[in-house]
Amino acid sequence: MRHDLKTPLNAIVSLPQLLKEDGNLTLEQRDYLNHIERSGWRMLRMINSSLDIFKMEEGSYRCSLSPNDLVSITKEVVDSLQSSLKRYDCKIILHYNAKVANDSNTLVIQTEETNIHNMMSNLLTNAIEASPAGSDIIVNFANSSPKSLSITNKGVVPKTIRDHFFKKYKTYGKKHGTGLGAYSAKLIADALGYKIEMQTSDEINETTITITFCD
Incomplete structure (x- = not known):
């Protein structure tokens, strides 16, 4: 199954490399090709990591942890989700220690790049799909001890699934929901030694996912 998926993806990754040899491309066209190539490589790594999820x-x-900058990884994820953000009319705003983040901010943690990317992609996709149109999703990097990250969106988790939020196939009201996003995020967090929690409030109509990282 993985081999069947990887064969066409290898072509998707290779074609942008060939097209970039054309010296007449505009900067915008090169950016598009770079984005396609990066997305292709990311998809290949995700396919390769499917066995990891099974083992989890x-x-x-x-796990095999190494230092990685979570801010940079999150920016890559946000970039890959631009079409979803436009479709749902939402914005993702990055904060660092509760203030708007700048280009110099970093949060280096011990992690596995592909798995943390997958986890962030799943959680941010969930937040986008659960957010009302025109709202902001706040991602806050807390450079404290221990380091942590939170994702906050408007809207509440339905009461029927609150106690089972991280369970497999638990979803409610999402047209294309599978109930696997939060489940796989929890699997990855547990495997990497992180703590992941969900809080939802009817009073302020808000939901926050918090991940606390090992020092």
């Missing part, structure tokens, strides 16, 4: 479910996964 079995409890046999062994």
